[in-house]
Amino acid sequence: MVVGEFAQETDLVVIGGGPGGYTAALRAAAQKQKVILVDENAQLGGVCLRVGCIPSKALLHVADILHVAETAQEKGLEFAKPKINLEAMRAYKNSVIDKLAGGVAGLCKNSKVEVIKGRATFLSSKEVRITDSMSTSGRVRFKRAIIATGSVPIRIPNINIDDPRVMDSSGALDLADVPKKLLVIGGGYIGLELGQVYAALGSEVTVVEMLDSILMGLDGDLARPLSRRLQQQFTGGTHLKTKVTRVQAATEGLQVTFEGEGKPTGNIYDRILVSVGRKPNTAELGLENTDVKLNEKGFVQVDNQLRTSDQRIFAIGDIVGNPLLAHKAIREGKVAADVIAGQSKVVFDNVAIPAVVFTDPEVAWVGITEKEAKTQQLNIIVKKMPWGGSGRAVSLGRPEGLTKIIADAKTQRVLGVGITGSHAGEMIAEGALAIEMGATIEDIAMTIHPHPTLSETYQDVADMFGVGAVH
Numbered sequence: 001m002v003v004g005e006f007a008q009e010t011d012l013v014v015i016g017g018g019p020g021g022y023t024a025a026l027r028a029a030a031q032k033q034k035v036i037l038v039d040e041n042a043q044l045g046g047v048c049l050r051v052g053c054i055p056s057k058a059l060l061h062v063a064d065i066l067h068v069a070e071t072a073q074e075k076g077l078e079f080a081k082p083k084i085n086l087e088a089m090r091a092y093k094n095s096v097i098d099k100l101a102g103g104v105a106g107l108c109k110n111s112k113v114e115v116i117k118g119r120a121t122f123l124s125s126k127e128v129r130i131t132d133s134m135s136t137s138g139r140v141r142f143k144r145a146i147i148a149t150g151s152v153p154i155r156i157p158n159i160n161i162d163d164p165r166v167m168d169s170s171g172a173l174d175l176a177d178v179p180k181k182l183l184v185i186g187g188g189y190i191g192l193e194l195g196q197v198y199a200a201l202g203s204e205v206t207v208v209e210m211l212d213s214i215l216m217g218l219d220g221d222l223a224r225p226l227s228r229r230l231q232q233q234f235t236g237g238t239h240l241k242t243k244v245t246r247v248q249a250a251t252e253g254l255q256v257t258f259e260g261e262g263k264p265t266g267n268i269y270d271r272i273l274v275s276v277g278r279k280p281n282t283a284e285l286g287l288e289n290t291d292v293k294l295n296e297k298g299f300v301q302v303d304n305q306l307r308t309s310d311q312r313i314f315a316i317g318d319i320v321g322n323p324l325l326a327h328k329a330i331r332e333g334k335v336a337a338d339v340i341a342g343q344s345k346v347v348f349d350n351v352a353i354p355a356v357v358f359t360d361p362e363v364a365w366v367g368i369t370e371k372e373a374k375t376q377q378l379n380i381i382v383k384k385m386p387w388g389g390s391g392r393a394v395s396l397g398r399p400e401g402l403t404k405i406i407a408d409a410k411t412q413r414v415l416g417v418g419i420t421g422s423h424a425g426e427m428i429a430e431g432a433l434a435i436e437m438g439a440t441i442e443d444i445a446m447t448i449h450p451h452p453t454l455s456e457t458y459q460d461v462a463d464m465f466g467v468g469a470v471h
């Protein structure tokens with residue numbers, strides 16, 4: 001509940017109950033700090049748990065089951081065509097959210113973290129006002145604060161139509177219906193993931209991306225297996241170097257005007273998903289009443305201990321800049337909480353932050369990419385193994401994958417790892433650990449990997465740097 005008009009005092013107030021915020025709160029509480037966690041939503045967990053990472057992965061799991069059923073006949077199994085029950089699917093997705101959000105709330109209760117439902121606004125560098133949904137407000141005085149308010153979807157300026165058929169990622173996850181024709185604006189990971197969900201459910205999906213490739217910045221060889229899969233799934237096509245200039249509501253649907261080299265032939269869609277990126281959620285925080293500074297892109301400026309230019313206030317997660325990933329926020333939350341608890345030597349010095357696109361096939365990478373290495377004119381060696389030589393991949397019927405390692409040509413130190421294929425997201429942590437530990441190619445090659453597994457491809461690629469891979 002919101003405190004009364006009197007000022008409550010605490011050691012630490014954390015603003016935002018997402019992965020970074022609740023991790024920081026729990027970490028601080030474990031170090032004997034009196035902690036108040038402020039979040040304006042009915043459930044803790046932030047965008048990631050409520051309307052992002054977790055529900056999208058639940059629906060991608062459903063899409064994967066549909067794909068397995070469709071291809072089972074190749075393996076000697078026959079099923080009746082799956083029937084889609086949207087109401088039951090929504091219930092499944094919501095049950096996943098409820099269970100995990102309830103778990104976070106339970107952890108906070110057991111750790112004696114006080115949770116207040118409301119919106120926090122800084123009155124000064126020592127005090128916030130918290131206002132709940134009933135406009136009841138109270139003040140909290142703090143010794144330290146952590147801002148963890150995350151990010152919000154970017155809106156396209158020329159698409160200002162107020163129509164429920166124009167969705168952001170949160171709206172798309174509601175699964176109001178399965179549109180006959182869906183336009184996805186943006187070829188990043190959110191658009192591609194949700195595009196695959198709707199394609200699996202039966203939508204004719206069209207993707208437009210204003211840049212010259214999907215998943216901009218990703219090495220082409222890692223993107224290629226996914227691109228081939230998308231050609232089969234996105235029957236409306238993936239159109240690069242194309243942008244939307246106008247959307248109008250028409251009797252037959254949403255009428256779209258395109259501009260660019262690869263314009264789709266059609267221009268009427270039942271629904272549109274706008275997925276062109278996210279921006280830091282720093283609005284209405286009252287930062288002008290503090291010494292917190294923003295950079296030219298609107299992100300909060302912090303040092304390597306996540307301290308802002310206001311010495312009492314720390315910031316973590318999406319609001320401090322790229323990459324906008326939950327696992328980065330979690331690590332930053334731990335660092336900030338440790339520093340606040342008095343561990344003065346703790347810093348955020350991670351050199352490897354893995355990224356995962358949970359499409360089918362999955363794409364994951366960590367460290368430097370081959371594109372970045374060439375831009376920086378680094379002396380590197382690159383080796384890669386197509387999964388057609390992996391016994392495990394072939395037995396799963398998923399030989400389209402690829403494992404790739406980038407190493408320093410002189411020291412053989414691992415600089416980057418990329419994986420495309422089934423369960424790539426589960427595999428990438430080994431690459432992150434190798435980079436963080438300063439491992440060499442020999443370290444990977446000499447590590448016995450279990451056979452037959454997909455992880456074994458790490459060893460095969462490492463062997464390529466020497467006498468050659470067995471497979």
